[in-house]
Amino acid sequence: MAYDRYVAICQPLHYDAMMNSRACVQMAAGAWISGILYSMLHTGNIFALTFCGGNLVDQFFCEILQLLKLACSNTYLSEVRVLVFSACLVLGCFIFIIVSYIQIFKAVLRIPSEQGRHKAFSTCLPHLIVVSLFVCTGGFAYLKPASNSPSPLDLMVTVLYSVFTPIMNPIIYSVRNKEIKAALRRLSGCR
Template sequence: MLNSTMVTEFLLTRFSDVWERRALHTMLFLLTYLATLMGNLLIVTVTTLDHSLHTPMYFFLRNLSVLDMCYISVIIPKACVIFLLDSRVISIAGCAAQVFFVIFLVYTELLFLSIMAHDRYVAICQPLQYPMIMNYQVCVQMTLVAVLSGVVYSRFHTGNTFQLSFCQSNMVHQFCCDISPLLNLSCSDTLSNEISVFISAVVTLVGSFAIITRSYVHIFSTVLKFPMRREQGKAFSTCVPHILVVTAFVSSIAAIYMKPTSHSPTIHDMITSVFYSIVPPLLNPMIYSLRNKQIKEAVRRITRRKLCSGK
């Protein structure tokens, strides 16, 4: 950061400068934020209070919900401020913090989604060995590895980015700070940064997607052997929406981090960012709660207990 002497702050970009559209964007982002917080908080509360949901699957789901609440909280409040108010300024320290947390949360979410897919693979394809393979100690260890590796990964890329000199324009062509638009602003040689971002993105995305795809291929091949059509339909109705969200998440990240750095950013880059920063945290609770019979039954049990205790 000592090299960034000529730029002391950055300016984030809105989708539009027209006041009516800015107000509409603010309202949409706030409604999305509230819906995401409520959905994920419901999952955290239910999976914590109901002892029948103290299983590896819901342990990881609870962690994913906490991660999603943190993820969307890093992005949307600041975005709403720049949409609604005249100020679009973010300090260099604030920008660095946002970059760190966005990368950390994206990377860790990818690992959690991979772990959850593997958990379902073991539960469906190796049910007799499931309690031994996915015991509580293993679940905690996998979670700690995901979080700590996310910290290292994010620290590396954030440090590399903010060692560069920023002495040209300070206009970040995104509604939040991210590596790609920041590399456009640097007057240093960014080739090594672009290579490291590309290679790490390829390894992370391809590795995670391969684990998820392998898990679901085995799950589907096992499910197709079920004798009852109803059981097959139930499994497919749960898995297919999850696959679609994961595919949108991975492909939008790839579109941002695996393409060459462009010095002519467009509105499409900002729209693409929405698909990996806002859509997955919003849809995950819908997939895992509204379509999950166990969670809906747990909500009823908790509600009845609260009503009875209130009387």
């Protein structure tokens, strides 16, 4: 998404040539391959562990951190592998998004008209809001100090990054649509 915005704003005349079906397939394949590798790493690590005791997971779903709490074997090596791969994946995506948006903002600030700058910023803002929402809630969930007892805050944060962000995604992106804006105004009673 950041690359699409970058090409649309920084190189608008080359958009059709750069964002062709081949580029879209390559980006989708990159996302799918990294997701498959990430899930294979988690699955392999979980199957390598031995579990004993209870099987009660203090979460809405079988999250990796909750499964590691149930393991009897040493989970240090598994946690380090997952942490290193996750950090590389997240930092790579984050750096790509930051570099793309720095280039975008530099190009937008060079646009002479106020209306042109507003239009360019309005195309980028929904993506930044969705990414920020996901990164902040996910980062809070995984970077907070671990506790042995579940708390309502843990469950609420899990709902925020696993349910709320995907629900907000289409809403945030569709707010730019004039028909959606009109429908929201009618629903809220504003004129």
